[in-house]
Every structure is written in structure tokens, then in C-alpha cells.
Amino acid sequence: MDTNYKYYKEITGELVRVHIEQDITPENPRYDWDGNIGHMMCWHRDYQLGDYKENSYSDNLDFLNNLLRARVSESTILNFVKNHRAANFLTLDYDRHRKVWVLGQELRHEIPNFRVIEENEKKEWLVDAVIDALLQADKWRLLERHAGIVYLPLFLYDHSGITMNVGGFHDPWDSGQVGYIYTDKKTIMQNVGGYYVGNNVDGRFVKTTERNWKKVAYHDMESEVSIYDQYLTGQVYGIITEEFDTDTGTWEEQDSCWGYFSDKWGDDLIEEIASEYGITEELHDKAEAA
Structure with a gap:
């Protein structure tokens, strides 16, 4: 130094x-500062990262499945698959002869790894099976479209210290995705007046609107990750x-x-x-x- x-x-x-x-x-900007608009959820065997006190999920899939369950309706999730919108070509059909729902994929038969739900069993079991079968990208698509939630992936480089960003590192051995930072439209519209293009002295202030709130959200989440990285790197x-x-x-x-x-x-x-x-x-x- x-x-x-x-x-x-x-x-x-x-x-x-x-x-x-x-x-x-x-100070830890995630806990000693007020005003964070993002939720930073991370998983690492050696470090407590991000908003670790609020993270009780076993892994990223457990977190994402629960978020989807909490913020998007069951009918929306089921219709997404029924209407053939899933990127991995999922299908969901009712077999009247066997009285079961069949979860499958186009050009294939039933997916053996997912349970087939009988007619008299709970609908939530069917929803859980569909959520498990969806790709992560589709889960985030549903959250963005129906819950106003946007996110950025978080990557960690671990070599003689740790550093974090949202774009990834060119090192497949010592780096990888470690979690997400996400926020929602309501938080942005109520708490973020806008952002500066450039720096706060010479930059141009852009006000938050219904049309640009996502851009404002990404800008603020990137800023929060940058500040947190400065904390991690000393x-x-x-x-x-x-x-x-x-x-x-x-x-x-x-x-x-x-x-x-x-x-x-x-x-x-x-x-x-x-x-x-x-x-x-x-x-x-x-x-x-x-």
C-alpha cells in the first residue's frame, strides 16, 4: 500500500x-449500510457472502424454486408449460385413460425423473414437479414477466484473495458463478429516483420511469456488487x-x-x-x- x-x-x-x-x-456494505435495493444470495463452502443472514436455502435451485413458488401463481406456471413455452420443450397433458397428468418433453415420452401426478392428489405436487423440470432461464423469465423481478449472476474469483463481479472471469479453474443479486419493480419505483450516466459531477441524471426501471435496476445492482467487491478486496x-x-x-x-x-x-x-x-x-x- x-x-x-x-x-x-x-x-x-x-x-x-x-x-x-x-x-x-x-463496514460491511450489505449489513452496515442502509438503502440496498438488491438481495444478494450466494453459496460457497468456504465463505459467507452477500446477504448470508437471509439465506437459508441449501443451494441456488432451492432458492430459485422457492422464489418462483412465492411470487408466481400456480396457474401461470402450469400454463407456461401447457402452452409449450418452455425452452426445454416440456409438455404437460392429462391422460384420461390412466387418470394421470403426464409431464414429458416433445419428441419423447414421459420424463422418468419426475413424478406423474394422479388426479386425486394435490395440485401443488404437480406444480412442484413442473418447477423442478423447468430450466433456470425459464424460471427467471417467469419471475420477470409475472413478478417484476430482474437479476444479475454473481461470479467469484478465488486465488490469493477473493473478488466478485457480474460478468465472470476468464479463469475456469479458480472462478465460477456463486449466486445472484435480484430486485423488483416495486422496490425500484419506490426507492430509486434515477441514476447518473457518467459520474455524479459531470454526468447526466436519468429519472426512473415505468419504461426504464429495469435499466435503473441493473445499474444499481451493478453498483452494489462493485462496492461489495471493494469490501472483499480490501x-x-x-x-x-x-x-x-x-x-x-x-x-x-x-x-x-x-x-x-x-x-x-x-x-x-x-x-x-x-x-x-x-x-x-x-x-x-x-x-x-x-
């Missing part, structure tokens, strides 16, 4: 120096300012501020943090220049 000092003169004429250090006890810092005591000839700590998340480092980070916290004077590499 580059902790080189930057120097400047305060209005009072006192010589002050600034440097940065890594924050070794940063890109959280503190800025320390020290004032020179002319009587003792030593530097005395004046102030410090911790918990600054940034993907910058070195001089760029010092200057960004210094500007953020009101140090607007010109920064110098040496005390003599200041």
Missing part, C-alpha cells in the same frame, strides 16, 4: 501532511492528516476519517479523498514545496 505523504498549507498557515492507510476493519481506506508542531519539530495527528471505498490507489486515491473531505489546496510531494 502506497502511503507516501502529500503536503499542503492550511488557511492558518500551518503545514499539514496527508496520507492514506487501508481500513482493516471496514479497497477501503482511511485518510490521516497531521500538523507540523514547530515547537517540538514533530508531526501530530490532526484528524482521520475511515471507511472510504474506492478502486483507486496511490496518489490518485490521496487526491480523490483529500478533495472529498475538503482539502482543496494544492497537494505537494515534499514539505519544502508546500
Whole structure:
């Protein structure tokens, strides 16, 4: 970590120096911050990731099946298959002769891995069998269309530390999908006014509407994953300012501020943090220049 000092003169004429250090006890943005719009569900044998306190599901399929069950009606799920909309060509037909529902696939017979539901058994068993047979992509399609839920996949790279993103890593050995982040239309419309295209200083503000709420949702979910990745990778810092005591000839700590998340480092980070916290004077590499 580059902790080189930057120097400047305060209005009072006192010589002050600034440097940065890594924050070794940063806040967890998933639990110590308010206002997250996404639910981050992850599964990993070695790490507790994302919103782990809310994740009681055994794996991603258990989670996705329960989410679909809770947010989409039984009739919608069954009609999706009956109307031949499933990407894996599922079929659902009633055999009047045997008095059973037959779950199958086009150009094939019954699917042996899924139970055949008798007429006098509970409808929810039939729905469970259909949900188990659907591809994950179709489950997310149903959730988006009928529950206003959108998601992004989460990938983890684990090698001498861990890092997370939504696009994946070019390393099949040390990386892979670890979960999802998802949100819904109601959350976005009620809590997110919009987003900036570019940065907050020079960017253009785009207001959330019925037409663009999905784009706003993806933007905010990506931002939450980026911030969480900075937490995972230790890109959280503190800025320390020290004032020179002319009587003792030593530097005395004046102030410090911790918990600054940034993907910058070195001089760029010092200057960004210094500007953020009101140090607007010109920064110098040496005390003599200041």
C-alpha cells in the first residue's frame, strides 16, 4: 500500500501532511449500510457472502424454486408449460385413460425423473414437479414477466484473495458463478429516483420511469456488487492528516476519517479523498514545496 505523504498549507498557515492507510476493519456494505435495493444470495463452502443472514436455502435451485413458488401463481406456471413455452420443450397433458397428468418433453415420452401426478392428489405436487423440470432461464423469465423481478449472476474469483463481479472471469479453474443479486419493480419505483450516466459531477441524471426501471435496476445492482467487491478486496481506506508542531519539530495527528471505498490507489486515491473531505489546496510531494 502506497502511503507516501502529500503536503499542503492550511488557511492558518500551518503545514499539514496527508496520507492514506487501508481500513482493516471496514463496514460491511450489505449489513452496515442502509438503502440496498438488491438481495444478494450466494453459496460457497468456504465463505459467507452477500446477504448470508437471509439465506437459508441449501443451494441456488432451492432458492430459485422457492422464489418462483412465492411470487408466481400456480396457474401461470402450469400454463407456461401447457402452452409449450418452455425452452426445454416440456409438455404437460392429462391422460384420461390412466387418470394421470403426464409431464414429458416433445419428441419423447414421459420424463422418468419426475413424478406423474394422479388426479386425486394435490395440485401443488404437480406444480412442484413442473418447477423442478423447468430450466433456470425459464424460471427467471417467469419471475420477470409475472413478478417484476430482474437479476444479475454473481461470479467469484478465488486465488490469493477473493473478488466478485457480474460478468465472470476468464479463469475456469479458480472462478465460477456463486449466486445472484435480484430486485423488483416495486422496490425500484419506490426507492430509486434515477441514476447518473457518467459520474455524479459531470454526468447526466436519468429519472426512473415505468419504461426504464429495469435499466435503473441493473445499474444499481451493478453498483452494489462493485462496492461489495471493494469490501472483499480490501479497497477501503482511511485518510490521516497531521500538523507540523514547530515547537517540538514533530508531526501530530490532526484528524482521520475511515471507511472510504474506492478502486483507486496511490496518489490518485490521496487526491480523490483529500478533495472529498475538503482539502482543496494544492497537494505537494515534499514539505519544502508546500
